[in-house]
């Protein structure tokens with residue numbers, strides 16, 4: 001009997017309980033998880049429902065009630081088993097064998113309308129065997145921040161998990177990094193998978209190549225379907241994972257995102273971005289920007305992200321060696337650098353208005369752009385938004401017209417880098433026909449929204465919630481993000 005056929009679910013009127021659940025991970029046997037029970041909360045106030053995700057689940061947001069969200073994702077009624085997933089991981093370079101879902105569980109896996117299998121994973125749903133000294137809870141601010149990060153990244157084109165719901169749960173929590181007591185929440189994260197690099201690292205730790213192979217076969221079958229029938233599927237899987245991670249980190253870098261905690265337990269085996277704690281979008285271009293207050297040495301600073309991801313991929317080879325040939329792993333990783341740079345370049349050129357730029361000076365344009373952003377410390381997001389806002393076909397006529405209607409640029413003649421940037425940008429525009437200027441303006445507008453999820457904006461949204469229980473600015477911000485304003 002599958003989960004969806006359990007008697008309780010069959011007659012349920014709650015649309016979330018009758019989705020196409022598949023016990024995909026559960027069917028692998030209990031080596032990978034522990035069955036847990038959810039915490040009971042004193043209160044359930046639905047603060048966020050992601051209506052944009054409902055059609056993908058075959059649901060109509062008009063017919064799904066707030067109460068449906070609450071009974072499913074706040075009270076966890078009628079759904080079993082709830083699985084705390086087992087994993088280990090390298091945290092700031094140190095191996096930690098005491099990890100695992102300490103405040104979450106896999107609520108279920110759903111086959112969506114697009115044919116893909118999605119995880120519903122919780123965050124803040126109570127203690128598990130992996131909670132160590134923790135309370136198993138998520139602060140409301142933590143929930144607010146993860147909802148915002150996931151939506152912002154998604155609408156900027158980053159392959160990311162999303163939050164399906166966030167419910168305030170009425171507890172008082174104590175945290176060292178928030179004024180306490182602080183409010184609590186429980187969140188549902190919809191992602192491709194919660195299988196992490198660290199899930200494999202744990203199997204290696206316990207010297208279980210049999211379980212590694214079983215899990216790897218499952219991962220390929222579910223998340224690398226195209227490779228499943230290939231003779232050398234294992235080698236191809238790793239090469240594809242490397243490509244996906246290279247692409248992901250290029251996306252983070254281009255949109256100016258610093259994940260902050262790139263431990264191997266926060267790296268998804270599907271190459272999707274997830275788990276947003278102390279992240280930040282960079283205010284200005286600063287390679288050494290550190291997002292997490294506890295990242296004392298800047299291990300996960302903005303510019304380290306590509307090399308850290310590469311290192312994490314390299315460390316993943318250790319457990320994968322149980323199944324995949326060493327030479328194949330090394331060959332797979334060899335393309336990381338090139339894949340990353342190609343993707344980063346393409347994305348940055350898009351931010352500069354060019355969907356495909358086969359220009360001999362494209363690299364130089366990129367180099368000058370970064371040099372200017374670093375020298376001037378003008379707002380990273382603001383600079384690109386100003387390009388979009390003030391773009392004019394006149395820029396094609398004269399270098400002096402480039403960005404001349406924007407006040408983010410240095411005074412005339414004060415920055416040689418900026419002057420050279422203007423000359424080159426103008427020159428590249430000149431290689432296009434005048435009728436292409438509209439397309440460039442459109443690309444600039446699409447790639448560079450005005451709204452950037454900078455920390456002061458998140459803090460002001462949070463202040464309104466914390467001080468006046470005013471959620472309007474949170475919803476307004478989400479609305480601006482979703483409409484790419």
Ligand code: AMP
Nearest residue numbers: 099100101102103130131134135136137
């Ligand atoms: P994170 O920093 O959110 O990726 O979490 C790292 C590890 O700490 C994971 O095993 C979490 O489940 C666990 N963890 C974080 N916060 C808590 C908490 N409040 N209670 C229990 N476990 C937690």
Ligand code: MG
Nearest residue numbers: 261265266275
């Ligand atoms: Mg985590």
